[in-house]
Amino acid sequence: MRIISFANHKGGVGKTTTVVNTAFAFSRMGRRVLVVDMDPQGNATLTLGGVDPFEHDQTIGHLLADKDLGIADCALAVSDTLFLVPANLDTYEQLALLPPNSAKRIFGLREKMDLLRQGEDRYDFVFVDCPPQIEGPLVINAVAASDAYVLPVDGESLYALQGTNHLMQAIEAIREDTNSGIRLLGVLVTMVNPRTTASRLVMRAVRDFFGNAVFKTTIRRNTTLNKANLSRRYICDLDPASYGCKDYQGFAGEMLGRLDAERGP
Numbered sequence: 147m148r149i150i151s152f153a154n155h156k157g158g159v160g161k162t163t164t165v166v167n168t169a170f171a172f173s174r175m176g177r178r179v180l181v182v183d184m185d186p187q188g189n190a191t192l193t194l195g196g197v198d199p200f201e202h203d204q205t206i207g208h209l210l211a212d213k214d215l216g217i218a219d220c221a222l223a224v225s226d227t228l229f230l231v232p233a234n235l236d237t238y239e240q241l242a243l244l245p246p247n248s249a250k251r252i253f254g255l256r257e258k259m260d261l262l263r264q265g266e267d268r269y270d271f272v273f274v275d276c277p278p279q280i281e282g283p284l285v286i287n288a289v290a291a292s293d294a295y296v297l298p299v300d301g302e303s304l305y306a307l308q309g310t311n312h313l314m315q316a317i318e319a320i321r322e323d324t325n326s327g328i329r330l331l332g333v334l335v336t337m338v339n340p341r342t343t344a345s346r347l348v349m350r351a352v353r354d355f356f357g358n359a360v361f362k363t364t365i366r367r368n369t370t371l372n373k374a375n376l377s378r379r380y381i382c383d384l385d386p387a388s389y390g391c392k393d394y395q396g397f398a399g400e401m402l403g404r405l406d407a408e409r410g411p
């Protein structure tokens with residue numbers, strides 16, 4: 147079981163859209179995937195959770211705050227191979243109940259994942275959808291528990307790389323403090339509009355900065371992705387011919403290839 151966070155302190159860069167559609171793609175490739183919604187905005191929960199996020203009474207906040215709760219108590223089955231630990235705005239209240247110096251503020255998710263590894267209810271991959279923050283208990287919990295992270299960047303924003311160093315340094319500092327094994331799996335450029343100068347400039351800057359860490363697949367701007375999120379569906383079920391479907395299928399294949407290559411033959 148490998149745990150992968152999708153993180154960027156910038157909002158609206160496609161973290162949740164990537165988590166949801168890549169999780170669907172992995173699950174269709176026969177992998178068992180658990181999505182952990184670490185964002186009290188509950189966007190992944192809105193798309194995957196089936197009901198209004200407020201209707202879930204066992205959320206990530208309860209999981210982190212209550213030592214007696216396990217993943218199995220909170221995870222909902224989206225399909226036979228796709229599962230979700232939901233979040234909603236009440237998650238903030240649960241987190242506020244954690245004492246300031248409590249280890250759960252740091253290691254809560256890792257502890258639950260370690261228990262999961264010992265039990266029978268295994269997943270091949272856990273995808274953690276991070277909130278747009280650089281620090282705070284949710285990001286710290288995600289980084290402390292993860293083996294790797296994917297950094298989605300907005301391919302049409304000239305500010306795409308602003309603060310990226312700071313984010314990566316923050317992740318590195320948490321990694322050292324928590325003895326986590328997290329490392330950058332790759333950088334995914336989203337919202338690409340190949341016809342605009344801005345997109346070309348961003349692509350070049352991202353490749354200059356990150357080199358081979360950049361995934362070859364990019365995600366083009368495609369409004370069908372927005373429709374899929376709103377109608378709570380996998381983009382490839384909604385419109386298999388869309389760019390969004392092709393790009394996320396391509397990305398899922400490339401990401402899985404990277405994960406398999408790391409593991410060795």
Ligand SMILES: Nc1ncnc2c1ncn2[C@@H]1O[C@H](COP(=O)(O)OP(=O)(O)OP(=O)(O)O)[C@@H](O)[C@H]1O
Pocket residue numbers: 156157158159160161162163164185187189276277278336337338365366367368369371372373375
């Ligand atoms: N490739 C794309 N083309 C067009 N729209 C997209 C694309 N990817 C995501 N979107 C839309 O852009 C918005 C932001 O995407 P998303 O919620 O995935 O970003 P996020 O990084 O998770 O945001 P936040 O930081 O607020 O959690 C959503 O409305 C989503 O439907």
Ligand SMILES: [Mg+2]
Pocket residue numbers: 161162163185189275276
């Ligand atoms: Mg999000």
